[in-house]
Amino acid sequence: MRNTYLRELYKLAEKDKRVLSLIADNGMIVYDEFREAFPEQYYNFGISEGHMVTAAAGMASCGLIPFAYTIGSFLAYRSCEFLRLDVCLQNLNVKIVGIGAGVTYGYLGPTHHSTEDIAILRAMPNLTILSPATPKEARVLVNYAYEHDGPVYIRLGNNLPAELYAEDMEVIPGKPTTLTEGKDLVVFATGEILNQAKEALDLLKIDGVSAELISVHTIKPLDEAFVLEVCNRHKRIVTVEEHSIFGGLGGAIAEVMAENGNGKKLQRIGLQDRFAKGYGNRLEVLKANDLDGKGIYAQIKKYLQEA
Amino acid sequence: MYEDITKEIRKDIMVTALKGKAGHLASALSMAEIVTALYFGEVLQYDKDNPNWEGRDKVILSKGHASLALYSALYRIGYLTKEQLHGFCQEGSLLGGEPKRGDIPGVEATTGSLGHGLSFAVGIAMAEKYKKTLNRIYVIQGDGECQEGSVWEAALSAAHHKLGNLTVILDRNQLQAMGDTEEIVGIESLKEKWESFGFLVTEVDGHDTERLIAVLQKDKRDKTERPRIIIAHTVKGKGISFMENVPIWHYRMPNAEEQIIANQELGITKEDLL
Numbered sequence: 157m158r159n160t161y162l163r164e165l166y167k168l169a170e171k172d173k174r175v176l177s178l179i180a181d182n183g184m185i186v187y188d189e190f191r192e193a194f195p196e197q198y199y200n201f202g203i204s205e206g207h208m209v210t211a212a213a214g215m216a217s218c219g220l221i222p223f224a225y226t227i228g229s230f231l232a233y234r235s236c237e238f239l240r241l242d243v244c245l246q247n248l249n250v251k252i253v254g255i256g257a258g259v260t261y262g263y264l265g266p267t268h269h270s271t272e273d274i275a276i277l278r279a280m281p282n283l284t285i286l287s288p289a290t291p292k293e294a295r296v297l298v299n300y301a302y303e304h305d306g307p308v309y310i311r312l313g314n315n316l317p318a319e320l321y322a323e324d325m326e327v328i329p330g331k332p333t334t335l336t337e338g339k340d341l342v343v344f345a346t347g348e349i350l351n352q353a354k355e356a357l358d359l360l361k362i363d364g365v366s367a368e369l370i371s372v373h374t375i376k377p378l379d380e381a382f383v384l385e386v387c388n389r390h391k392r393i394v395t396v397e398e399h400s401i402f403g404g405l406g407g408a409i410a411e412v413m414a415e416n417g418n419g420k421k422l423q424r425i426g427l428q429d430r431f432a433k434g435y436g437n438r439l440e441v442l443k444a445n446d447l448d449g450k451g452i453y454a455q456i457k458k459y460l461q462e463a
Numbered sequence: 464m465y466e467d468i469t470k471e472i473r474k475d476i477m478v479t480a481l482k483g484k485a486g487h488l489a490s491a492l493s494m495a496e497i498v499t500a501l502y503f504g505e506v507l508q509y510d511k512d513n514p515n516w517e518g519r520d521k522v523i524l525s526k527g528h529a530s531l532a533l534y535s536a537l538y539r540i541g542y543l544t545k546e547q548l549h550g551f552c553q554e555g556s557l558l559g560g561e562p563k564r565g566d567i568p569g570v571e572a573t574t575g576s577l578g579h580g581l582s583f584a585v586g587i588a589m590a591e592k593y594k595k596t597l598n599r600i601y602v603i604q605g606d607g608e609c610q611e612g613s614v615w616e617a618a619l620s621a622a623h624h625k626l627g628n629l630t631v632i633l634d635r636n637q638l639q640a641m642g643d644t645e646e647i648v649g650i651e652s653l654k655e656k657w658e659s660f661g662f663l664v665t666e667v668d669g670h671d672t673e674r675l676i677a678v679l680q681k682d683k684r685d686k687t688e689r690p691r692i693i694i695a696h697t698v699k700g701k702g703i704s705f706m707e708n709v710p711i712w713h714y715r716m717p718n719a720e721e722q723i724i725a726n727q728e729l730g731i732t733k734e735d736l737l
Contacts, residue, residue: 176593196593199624207582207616214586217564217571218594222586237576238613242583246564246573 157348158255158314160291162186164298165223169194174219175302178212180205180226182255209235209252213242216249221302227261228254228270228311232277243307244280250308251301257287257313257347258398259432262441266431270311274346275403277309278376285376286329287311289350292321293333293373300329313348313398315438320354320371330374332382338366341392341460344383346372346405349398352442355449356396356456365460372405383412387420394423394456398447401426423459425452465672468539469499473702474729475535475548478736480716483552485560489700489712490605491531493636496672497603497695498536501632504676506683508598511541514568520598521571521587525580526605526634527561533570533603534558542568578611580604581631585617588626588690599683602631607639609650615660618690622661625688630679631662633692634669636699640713653694662692669695703728 166189169175177190178199191198201208205226212222224231231239231254243250254270261268277285284304288294294312301308320335327333332344336357345353350371357367370386372378387393393413395406406424413422427445434444442448446455472495480486501507501522510516524533531551538548543558550556557566561575572583584602591598608614621629635653637643644650657664667674675695682691699713700706703725717725725731 199589201620202623204616204620206613207585207620210579210582210613211586211589211617211620214572214583214588215590216586217583218587218590220590220593238579238582241573241576242579 157288157291157294157312157317158186160294161253161298161310161312162190164295166190166193168299168302169197172221173197174221176215176220176222178208178222178224180208180230182226205230206235206238209238209250210242212250213246213248217246221249221251223251223253225253225255227256227268228273229256229268232270232273236276239277240280244282247282247306249305252307252309253312254309255312255314257311258349259441259445260313260315260438262436262438265435269432271398271427271432272400272403273311274375274397274399274405275407278403278408282307283376284308284374285311286373287346287375288373289345289347289371290317290319290321292319293327293371296327297329297373311347315348317348317351320350327373330377331379332370332372332374334368334370336367336369338368340365340367341394341456342368342370342386342390343394343396343456344370344372344405344409345396346375347398349396349442349447352447352449352452353396356452359449359453360456375405375408378408378412380412383409384416384418387413387418391420392460393420394425394459396452397426398442399426401428423456425455465499465503468503469495469672470730471539472499472532472535474731474735475538476531477725477729477731479531479534479548479551481722481736482549484716485552486531487528487560487713488531488716489706490526490529490636492701492703492706493669493697493699494529494532494603494634495701496670496675497632497634498532499672500675500679501601502536502540504672504679506676506679507601509540514542518596518598520601522601522603523572523574523580523584524562524603525574526577526603526608527574527580529603529605529634530558530560530562533562537567537569540569577605577608578613581614581617581621584629585621585624585626588621588629589624591628592626598628600629602629604631604633605639606633606635606637606650606653607644607647609633609653610648618657618660618662621690626690627686627688629690630682631690631692633694634697635694636697638699638708638710638713640710642710657692657694661689663687663689664692664694666694666696669697670701
């Protein structure tokens with residue numbers, strides 16, 4: 157995903173000299189090619205995330221298009237007020253790119269996890285939030301972020317997720333994608349954990365349960381009409397995210413359901429009001445928190461029995 | 464020759480605050496000469512008819528709470544009408560206690576939360592340098608504000624990226640909200656600190672307009688890759704005897720009795736209050 161982002165950024169910087177790449181000392185080797193090709197469009201701010209975000213706002217106020225990139229947790233938490241006042245309040249054309257979505261940095265633990273970022277940033281006015289799950293989504297959404305005039309947060313994993321889109325399937329920014337049809341329940345997922353949700357659905361299929369799988373790559377603005385139509389059509393509704401169950405995708409879907417009197421029982425799968433436990437690679441940490449394919453499968457099974 | 468303008472600015476600060484029943488008077492009064500020098504001392508490049516002129520120099524009021532001084536300057540160069548100025552903090556007004564970019568011509572950044580202005584200005588200075596313009600960027604910063612860590616992140620960055628197009632004017636009035644900066648969390652020695660961060664430092668009497676202008680104009684002429692800071696030694700509440708150097712005036716508005724004295728000292732007449 158990181159490489160997809162960098163490839164697209166390279167192309168954008170090549171065609172548009174307003175595009176700048178900002179990093180906070182996080183991008184060894186991977187940025188070499190960019191730096192060599194466009195030295196004037198590359199700024200390393202050092203270990204200074206808040207400053208980078210605000211300086212990006214200053215650059216955008218002069219008509220440039222900065223993409224400020226570092227680990228998502230340092231952007232969403234440490235830079236929070238800078239993002240709020242200098243980017244969002246002033247509605248400036250800054251792209252904030254948070255790498256290491258969810259528990260990607262499994263070895264490092266919660267200091268490097270982005271597991272509350274959507275909740276915090278979803279409340280920021282003017283901010284578009286994009287959360288790609290597959291390389292194709294990342295490719296389309298990075299370009300969409302460039303074209304969109306306004307603040308954008310791109311939540312990126314840096315793994316090599318499977319491409320769940322068929323070649324002829326489109327990613328439409330702003331509109332969730334239905335990846336598989338199904339009649340027994342619907343699962344909304346966002347980001348790379350879509351792959352684990354897909355694994356869970358494959359297991360459910362063996363049990364004879366047919367599920368609809370939807371990738372919500374645009375968290376904000378959320379296509380409420382689409383979400384509501386799907387929720388009205390299904391009796392059982394599940395959300396899956398590599399994030400706290402509070403304020404993220406599950407929270408957003410719950411808001412749409414409740415406000416429209418949908419009245420159905422929703423299951424939010426994610427971190428249950430705790431920091432992720434355990435160390436290891438991403439998949440090991442997901443497993444330790446019941447968020448690997450089998451863990452998600454078991455949680456959905458339980459829900460189906462209760463619902 | 465600049466005394467008359469500075470006098471009008473101080474009057475504007477008081478009258479505008481009276482109209483809006485709000486404002487940080489003392490913080491604005493300390494920088495009346497600073498805005499006089501910038502806007503009326505042939506320092507800033509700006510277009511009276513087009514606030515968004517590409518070739519303009521930019522001023523960022525990092526100590527946003529002193530907006531009354533900035534608004535007065537913007538009024539006096541023609542970016543605001545008297546009605547707009549006197550609408551300060553009232554219903555339907557564009558002018559809030561803290562300046563908001565986009566709402567008000569001549570306001571280059573929304574400020575109010577301290578420790579943001581210099582970072583924002585660093586971004587502008589980088590952008591102007593990247594675009595190879597000759598535009599200069601000025602930041603008016605508070606002294607208490609130097610307690611914010613983000614100021615020093617931005618300072619490191621300005622020197623590292625060789626932002627010779629950036630000048631900080633530090634309003635060194637010695638006081639922050641609750642008292643003397645050195646009693647709250649000491650920031651001295653500022654000269655040595657900024658020098659060690661890579662800035663060219665000049666110390667001046669911040670109420671000597673001609674001297675401020677001379678330093679700012681020299682800054683424009685001297686080509687250097689180092690960012691500059693002018694430490695302007697000022698008196699908080701300058702111009703109103705009972706406010707000078709008294710911390711409580713960071714917040715307070717005068718009562719009726721005090722108002723009479725303030726009006727006398729600033730030369731505010733009944734006509735000014737209309």
